[in-house]
Amino acid sequence: MSSEESVMERPTRSGSETGEVVLSARNVAKSFGSVHALKSVNFDIRRGQVTTLFGENGAGKSTLMKILSGVIQPSAGEIVLDGEPVRFSSTVDAQRHGISIIHQELSLAPNMNVRDNIFMGRELGGPGGVDYAEEARETERLMAELDEPIGPLTLVEDLRLGQQQIVEIARALSVNSRILIMDEPTSALSASEVEVLFRVIEDLKSRGVSIVYISHHLEEALTITDHAVVLRDGAMTAWAERSEIDLEWIVRHMVGDNFDLGSPPTGHTMGEVALSFENVSVADVAVPERSVVDRLSLAVRAGEIVCIYGLMGAGRTELLECAAGRVSASEGRIMLEGEDISSLSIAERIERGLVLVPEDRQRDGLVQTMAVGENLSLASIGAFTRGLLTSRGREQAVIEASIRNVHIKTDGGAAGIGSLSGGNQQKVVIGKMLATHPRVVLLDEPSRGIDIGAKAEVFRLLAEGASNGLAVIYSTSEVGECLSVAHRIVVMSRGRISAEFGADVTREEIMAASGESAEG
Amino acid sequence: MSDVQQGASSANASSPRSASGRSGGFDLGRILLEGRAFFALIAIIIIFSILSPVYFSTNNFLTMSSHVAIFGLLSIGMLLVILTGGIDLSVGSTMGLCGVMAGFLMQGVSVDAFGVTLYPPVWAVVVLTCVLGAFVGMINGVLVSIFRVPAFVATLGTLYVARGAALLMTDGLTYNNLGGNPEFGNTGFDWLGFNRLFGVPVGVLIFAAVAIACMFALNRTPFGRWVYATGGNARAAELSGVPVKRVQVWVYVLSGVCAAIAGLVLSSQLTSAGPTAGTTYELTAIAGVVIGGAALTGGRGNVRGTLLGAFVIGFLSDGLVIIGVSSYWQTVFMGAVIVLAVLLNSIQYKPRKKRAASTEHQKASPSSGTA
Ligand SMILES: Nc1ncnc2c1ncn2[C@@H]1O[C@H](COP(=O)(O)OP(=O)(O)OP(=O)(O)O)[C@@H](O)[C@H]1O
Numbered sequence: 092m093s094s095e096e097s098v099m100e101r102p103t104r105s106g107s108e109t110g111e112v113v114l115s116a117r118n119v120a121k122s123f124g125s126v127h128a129l130k131s132v133n134f135d136i137r138r139g140q141v142t143t144l145f146g147e148n149g150a151g152k153s154t155l156m157k158i159l160s161g162v163i164q165p166s167a168g169e170i171v172l173d174g175e176p177v178r179f180s181s182t183v184d185a186q187r188h189g190i191s192i193i194h195q196e197l198s199l200a201p202n203m204n205v206r207d208n209i210f211m212g213r214e215l216g217g218p219g220g221v222d223y224a225e226e227a228r229e230t231e232r233l234m235a236e237l238d239e240p241i242g243p244l245t246l247v248e249d250l251r252l253g254q255q256q257i258v259e260i261a262r263a264l265s266v267n268s269r270i271l272i273m274d275e276p277t278s279a280l281s282a283s284e285v286e287v288l289f290r291v292i293e294d295l296k297s298r299g300v301s302i303v304y305i306s307h308h309l310e311e312a313l314t315i316t317d318h319a320v321v322l323r324d325g326a327m328t329a330w331a332e333r334s335e336i337d338l339e340w341i342v343r344h345m346v347g348d349n350f351d352l353g354s355p356p357t358g359h360t361m362g363e364v365a366l367s368f369e370n371v372s373v374a375d376v377a378v379p380e381r382s383v384v385d386r387l388s389l390a391v392r393a394g395e396i397v398c399i400y401g402l403m404g405a406g407r408t409e410l411l412e413c414a415a416g417r418v419s420a421s422e423g424r425i426m427l428e429g430e431d432i433s434s435l436s437i438a439e440r441i442e443r444g445l446v447l448v449p450e451d452r453q454r455d456g457l458v459q460t461m462a463v464g465e466n467l468s469l470a471s472i473g474a475f476t477r478g479l480l481t482s483r484g485r486e487q488a489v490i491e492a493s494i495r496n497v498h499i500k501t502d503g504g505a506a507g508i509g510s511l512s513g514g515n516q517q518k519v520v521i522g523k524m525l526a527t528h529p530r531v532v533l534l535d536e537p538s539r540g541i542d543i544g545a546k547a548e549v550f551r552l553l554a555e556g557a558s559n560g561l562a563v564i565y566s567t568s569e570v571g572e573c574l575s576v577a578h579r580i581v582v583m584s585r586g587r588i589s590a591e592f593g594a595d596v597t598r599e600e601i602m603a604a605s606g607e608s609a610e611g
Numbered sequence: 612m613s614d615v616q617q618g619a620s621s622a623n624a625s626s627p628r629s630a631s632g633r634s635g636g637f638d639l640g641r642i643l644l645e646g647r648a649f650f651a652l653i654a655i656i657i658i659f660s661i662l663s664p665v666y667f668s669t670n671n672f673l674t675m676s677s678h679v680a681i682f683g684l685l686s687i688g689m690l691l692v693i694l695t696g697g698i699d700l701s702v703g704s705t706m707g708l709c710g711v712m713a714g715f716l717m718q719g720v721s722v723d724a725f726g727v728t729l730y731p732p733v734w735a736v737v738v739l740t741c742v743l744g745a746f747v748g749m750i751n752g753v754l755v756s757i758f759r760v761p762a763f764v765a766t767l768g769t770l771y772v773a774r775g776a777a778l779l780m781t782d783g784l785t786y787n788n789l790g791g792n793p794e795f796g797n798t799g800f801d802w803l804g805f806n807r808l809f810g811v812p813v814g815v816l817i818f819a820a821v822a823i824a825c826m827f828a829l830n831r832t833p834f835g836r837w838v839y840a841t842g843g844n845a846r847a848a849e850l851s852g853v854p855v856k857r858v859q860v861w862v863y864v865l866s867g868v869c870a871a872i873a874g875l876v877l878s879s880q881l882t883s884a885g886p887t888a889g890t891t892y893e894l895t896a897i898a899g900v901v902i903g904g905a906a907l908t909g910g911r912g913n914v915r916g917t918l919l920g921a922f923v924i925g926f927l928s929d930g931l932v933i934i935g936v937s938s939y940w941q942t943v944f945m946g947a948v949i950v951l952a953v954l955l956n957s958i959q960y961k962p963r964k965k966r967a968a969s970t971e972h973q974k975a976s977p978s979s980g981t982a
């Protein structure tokens with residue numbers, strides 16, 4: 092493989108100008124019991140540059156980053172900082188050396204406010220204890236930099252997932268580190284926030300900060316990267332400078348094949364209206380007078396796939412949660428196959444074939460104390476219960492079918508949820524809901540954190556379901572995903588539908604519809 | 612993609628080992644840690660058998676088991692509650708209240724309007740007492756699940772109310788005559804705990820039956836799965852169609868019923884029912900659950916562990932009594948055992964990666980420290 096050679100021949104520059112290697116992993120390996128997450132990886136981080144790490148789910152990206160930031164220790168190999176071998180005994184130790192990390196899974200304390208989260212563990216001392224005023228000022232400055240109007244005293248649990256991600260970013264920025272590792276920082280952000288983040292990254296670069304960036308949004312990552320590294324199955328398979336790479340290069344090295352996200356399934360006749368929203372409003376939890384979803388009407392037919400595109404805070408999550416029964420509508424009604432379901436519980440809606448794949452897998456999707464298999468079968472217990480008892484054999488069949496169908500990379504159904512990579516955890520949440528054999532499936536950002544292979548797989552599953560009469564609504568903040576299997580693309584903005592397109596729409600039209608109305 | 616997928620699936624096929632089998636050369640430590648309650652029990656039996664000649668005998672084991680049965684029953688109800696992430700501080704009082712209720716019913720209920728006294732048969736006493744236990748549990752459950760009162764506070768309140776009710780019912784006195792009268796057809800209370808069946812105290816048999824039923828419910832019914840899911844992550848469970856609120860009410864109801872059964876067994880064993888019976892038993896019950904490896908944060912634990920925990924406590928405290936250790940020292944020992952158990956729990960539930968990392972880092976890099 093020519094890419095292997097390019098790894099060997101890579102130039103090693105020195106001197107303290109931009110591009111000098113500041114931190115590197117040498118022959119780093121890591122195993123968790125019998126799982127070899129990393130096999131002798133070499134990885135360099137260069138001063139003032141962005142190094143992007145690509146790889147499919149479970150390739151070992153997060154593991155490598157955790158090793159570089161002192162969260163875990165390597166089983167073998169060493170870390171070299173400024174030419175000196177070092178060992179980080181903890182994240183605090185790594186932070187002292189100027190390295191900080193934004194974790195893939197958010198690590199905020201939901202019961203505390205934004206200010207206290209940002210300064211957690213590094214509280215600014217003042218004459219009379221903690222200097223809260225200074226902390227609040229600094230928080231406000233960071234939020235202004237990130238262009239996100241979140242007050243320093245807002246509780247983190249009141250924030251949307253994307254906003255939490257921004258707080259997480261702000262916390263990493265507040266440390267003023269020289270090496271900043273970002274493990275899928277944008278998975279819950281939409282285009283405009285990503286743009287702001289990229290401006291911040293450019294600014295950091297010009298100040299000599301080195302950045303490692305991980306994302307499954309390949310095109311987006313390509314716009315800021317200076318170098319790309321591809322990991323596959325725990326080994327580095329390719330390395331190249333920005334000028335040498337394009338999307339096709341990444342995909343080829345990541346998964347070996349080119350994937351496209353499919354096209355709307357055709358050839359089947361669409362059925363009756365399966366799910367319809369009629370003038371539905373949902374009140375804001377914090378400000379009940381305000382509606383996050385504002386008299387919205389939308390219908391999806393059996394066999395149809397509808398994509399909802401919108402910026403963060405457009406009300407997509409609330410709309411879907413309302414349909415699933417998590418929040419109740421303040422106005423209007425929701426009809427499932429011609430029947431008003433407003434008074435049904437979540438369980439009853441699932442029984443009637445309406446399921447939701449939630450956005451935040453840690454909070455709403457997974458039971459962390461249960462094994463992979465138990466998580467997968469949780470929503471379809473009825474399918475393997477006879478009388479009072481559950482049947483082990485039938486449950487095992489359900490679990491194995493799910494693992495196969497959504498391609499979960501796991502040690503088996505008995506493995507703990509925490510041993511799965513982020514993307515594979517997401518697949519567990521999707522697999523769990525699809526195992527209930529739904530008639531209408533709502534997916535809130537289903538591709539969050541999954542690699543393009545898996546993304547294509549999920550969309551293929553949806554398309555296949557649709558041709559068998561499944562009604563699908565999925566939300567996304569990546570335009571590319573609108574233009575895949577959806578028959579219809581609905582753009583939401585401020586709780587309303589601002590535009591509706593057929594499958595032949597262009598990216599620009601979609602972006603314009605969401606952006607324009609966000610301004611006006 | 613294909614080779615990667617194959618790699619994953621062959622890993623599946625070749626290692627169907629469960630979570631416990633993954634730590635390679637570190638197994639002995641893990642076995643000791645996971646089976647700690649069991650080994651503790653063995654150690655307790657060996658030590659006391661050496662220290663006292665009367666300890667190791669069938670009869671003594673049966674006697675000790677009938678003591679274990681009382682708070683063991685409470686522990687099993689408590690386990691259900693703790694698995695959902697709650698706690699039930701009211702079980703000791705509920706047990707006392709139910710015992711008194713049973714005693715009261717055994718004395719006959721005089722219905723003033725007709726000028727007669729009704730003597731309910733023992734089965735009716737059992738049913739009514741269990742209904743009372745369930746009622747107290749339901750109050751707890753409704754407070755916790757629907758009114759969102761923190762479990763600690765809600766059940767602390769019921770603890771006081773139930774105890775007060777028991778004292779009010781009896782004016783602080785004890786019912787001593789529970790034998791019933793053949794004329795009234797209400798004999799047989801002895802069969803709830805005092806008597807022996809095939810040489811085994813009935814109380815122990817009841818305890819075993821409840822334990823098996825609970826084990827079955829947790830492992831083989833949807834309800835059991837719901838209990839674990841609710842305790843692990845209630846939000847996710849709810850979105851997966853688990854009736855979280857109903858599950859919460861039910862575990863408190865079952866805990867109340869277990870307390871009622873324990874109250875019946877205890878009054879039968881003692882042949883008397885006093886309003887202060889079961890004081891501080893809620894703490895013993897919690898200790899049993901915790902020693903058995905359950906996590907107070909919910910979602911982890913099982914009946915087997917809880918049984919072992921209950922036996923560890925019972926056999927230890929009875930052993931201390933038998934070898935004549937002063938009751939002050941007994942208290943100190945109990946406390947130490949509980950803390951030790953929780954200490955081991957936190958080692959066991961530490962995120963796997965951290966433990967794996969620290970052992971590996973000792974193995975892999977004994978030198979190379981240049982920070
Ligand atoms: N604590 C752990 N115990 C056991 N296995 C683990 C653990 N952490 C990670 N792994 C395994 O290591 C491999 C690499 O995981 P990692 O999280 O680094 O993947 P990733 O490249 O970040 O994937 P993703 O894109 O899905 O986030 C996976 O197969 C995962 O199952």
Ligand SMILES: [Mg+2]
Nearest residue numbers: 153195512513
């Ligand atoms: Mg990851």
